Amino acid sequence: MALQKKRFLKVVFLLLPVALAGVYCGTSLPAWTMPAKGLREELTRVSAADLKTLRHSSALLAEQTQKMQLLLEEVAQLRAELSSVKEVQKVNQAASEMASEVYVQMSDWALKSSGATIDVQRTSETYSCKENWGCRVLWFFRTANPPDTILQPDVSPGNCWPLQGHQGQVVIRLPAQVHLTAVTVQHIAKEVSPSGTVISAPRDVAVFGVDADGEEETLLGTFTYNVAKELIQTFPLKNAPLPRAFSYVKLLVKSNWGNPAYTCIYRVQVHGKMDIPGSQTVAEAHVIQLGG
Incomplete structure (x- = not known):
């Protein structure tokens, strides 16, 4: 009889930590679940805002790139026009010098x-x-x-x-x-x-x-x-x-x-x-x- 009682106590001592752990987990799990859910929602909200900001920045970058491309094209056009103007100026200068030379050589010295x-x-x-x-x-x-x-x-x-x-x-x-x-x-x-x-x-x-x-x-x-x-x-x-x-x-x-x-x-x-x-x-x- 004493031997059985001793075995029973031994089993109780062995099962007690398990029971206590179960009670602890059963009472703590809802408390841990609530913050995790909020954290996921917060992360989702932050990620969506960052994604929106990223998309907006990407659109701005594309717009600025397009503006830069147009500006480069205008600069190239201005350079071409400037080069054309310089060529025209050279031609005009050459024509003016030629006309001046002709005028000098055609001056009337018998006047x-x-x-x-x-x-x-x-x-x-x-x-x-x-x-x-x-x-x-x-x-x-x-x-x-x-x-x-x-x-x-x-x-x-x-x-x-x-x-x-x-x-x-x-x-x-x-x-x-x-x-x-x-x-x-x-x-x-x-x-x-x-x-x-x-x-x-x-x-x-x-x-x-x-x-x-x-x-x-x-x-x-x-x-x-x-x-x-x-x-x-x-x-x-x-x-x-x-x-x-x-x-x-x-x-x-x-x-x-x-x-x-x-x-x-x-x-x-x-x-x-x-x-x-x-x-x-x-x-x-x-x-x-x-x-x-």
């Missing part, structure tokens, strides 16, 4: 107001019609115009210089040493001519560069003034611009368009680039380049 004069000693005589009663009816020959008439821009009908005969010459003293490029001759139209014709206009002409002392002449070119073409005709000189500069130019009229008594010259222009001491001409620079 009285700029200092050009006539070398009367080497110029043909002026036609006089005192002994020819037929020409007296033409009002512009009552008082013959002097040779320097051809150095003035007034080309109104009758305002010409009549040289004696169908051949003759005029020597123009330029206001500077000039590398010559071209010569321009101007006449009037037949419709406004007091005589009703232009047979007194110069036809075949030769141009010479003349030394100051007049001992040496250099043929610069020959040309024909055609009365059937424009009133103002420009004739380039050979090898222009000439490497040598001249301060005197001679126009030799070899023939006119049929008037045996006189040749009427209205306007003569001499073109070229003024010689600047110490500077190289185009021809000289070319020779140096070939030699170097």
Whole structure:
């Protein structure tokens, strides 16, 4: 009997911790479950907010990326436009320099107001019609115009210089040493001519560069003034611009368009680039380049 009682107590002692643990777990499990559920809900809420924020940030990043791409495209377009503008500026500058060079070379050096004069000693005589009663009816020959008439821009009908005969010459003293490029001759139209014709206009002409002392002449070119073409005709000189500069130019009229008594010259222009001491001409620079 005592032995059975002893075994029973032993079993009780063995089962008591298990029972106590069960009671503890049964009473504590609901208490642990409540915080865990709240924690999951809180984590879910926080994760959703973070996800929303992340999505918003991603959308902003995409928007900013798109704006940046558009900005880069605008910058590229501006660079292209700027490059185009620079090219246009270069072209305009080159055109301006070319136009300036053409303007300089086409400047009129045979202009009285700029200092050009006539070398009367080497110029043909002026036609006089005192002994020819037929020409007296033409009002512009009552008082013959002097040779320097051809150095003035007034080309109104009758305002010409009549040289004696169908051949003759005029020597123009330029206001500077000039590398010559071209010569321009101007006449009037037949419709406004007091005589009703232009047979007194110069036809075949030769141009010479003349030394100051007049001992040496250099043929610069020959040309024909055609009365059937424009009133103002420009004739380039050979090898222009000439490497040598001249301060005197001679126009030799070899023939006119049929008037045996006189040749009427209205306007003569001499073109070229003024010689600047110490500077190289185009021809000289070319020779140096070939030699170097």
